[in-house]
Amino acid sequence: MRIAVVMGGITSEREVSLRSGQAVLDSLIGQGYNAFKIDLTHENMVSAFTENQFDLAYLVLHGEYGEDGRVQGLLDMLGKKYTGSGMTGSAVAMDKILTKIIAKDLGIRIPKTYEKVKDVKGYPVVIKPAKEGSSVGLYICENENEANLAMENLKNKEPLIEEYIKGEELTAGILGSEKLGVVRIKPKSGLYDYESKYTVGMTEYECPAQIDLKIYEEVLEWAKKIHDKLGLLGVTRSDFLLKDGKAYFLEVNTCPGMTVTSLAPKLAGLKGYTFDT
Known part of the structure; x- marks a missing residue:
């Protein structure tokens, strides 16, 4: 069996993914598996899977374009097997x-959540991207001004606003x-x-x-x-x-x-x- 360990990606969690992926790759090789590295980038988002021969894709991707079901959906269309959850479960999670x-x-x-800053009933609150991890872009806001600033910093991302526990x-x-x-x-x-x-x-x-x-x-x-x-x-x-x-x-x-x-x-x-x- 030839295993492609897919790591990297194009999100803010790329470096973490590379470190995770290398640890997985080292372990697989150490156990005697025929494994190799695929560093996913903007340039090879599709070709990485069509131009490499493998029996299984071991996905070690974090964040969007990797953990959100998009890569899983692509692999489904290509008829390629992969580790972890499928497209729908990944997207929802x-x-x-x-x-x-x-x-x-x-x-x-769950913590109390709010749709907008004006809906917040009490501070502090946490504001973070709804679709990223590794605590990237997390803000603890003590008042409305700080909350509005956090929202401005996350203006290109869907934000999650919830009570700070x-x-x-x-x-x-x-x-x-x-x-x-x-x-x-x-x-x-x-x-x-x-x-x-x-x-x-x-x-x-x-x-x-x-x-x-x-x-x-x-x-x-x-x-x-x-x-x-x-x-x-x-x-x-x-x-x-x-x-x-x-x-x-x-x-x-x-x-x-x-x-x-x-x-x-x-x-x-x-x-x-x-x-x-």
């Missing part, structure tokens, strides 16, 4: 606003139909931003999360509900905030990072999986 609507309908607790970061993993577990994230800066996510030593991870068992099981069950409702496949990671004994769902990641600081390998480790098995 990529939209944080739509995913939160679905989560709320499933009885999952100052709580503990949790993430729960699902692999196929298996619940992997929950990890508590402790960024030393106090905010799990881009630097804290991808800089070694900037964040501590509690594996598994030492939290109330009822909350632990609730978070895992909610992650499974989202995974199943969206028809997701492979490994997914759902993020939550914990405050005053209540968990709040934030988003689900259909193509989690695979860097040395990434959470998906840590979650898999809770069930005895290693990066190379």
Whole structure:
């Protein structure tokens, strides 16, 4: 079997994808697989898949044009097999606003959200792109002026506006139909931003999360509900905030990072999986 490890892409998460993809590629080669790298760019968005021969595309793409169903749809049309979720599930999960609507309908607790700045009932609020990850373009706004400035900075992106919940970061993993577990994230800066996510030593991870068992099981069950409702496949990671004994769902990641600081390998480790098995 010839495996194409597809990484890079054209979004703000390109560098993270390259690091994740290289880790996956090194592991596959180390296990004896016939694997090679495809660095996806503006220039080869289609030709990368039509001009290379492979049996399976291992997708390690983050953000739009990779994690949002577009590449999956292209591969479907080409009749090529690939890892992870399909086109529809990927597209829905990529939209944080739509995913939160679905989560709320499933009885999952979510932060209070607003359509416009003028609708905000109380500050602070978080404003971020609805279709990006890795904490890129995230603003914590203390007042209306800061909120309007954040909206101006995100004017070319669909924004998500929600109440700011100052709580503990949790993430729960699902692999196929298996619940992997929950990890508590402790960024030393106090905010799990881009630097804290991808800089070694900037964040501590509690594996598994030492939290109330009822909350632990609730978070895992909610992650499974989202995974199943969206028809997701492979490994997914759902993020939550914990405050005053209540968990709040934030988003689900259909193509989690695979860097040395990434959470998906840590979650898999809770069930005895290693990066190379």
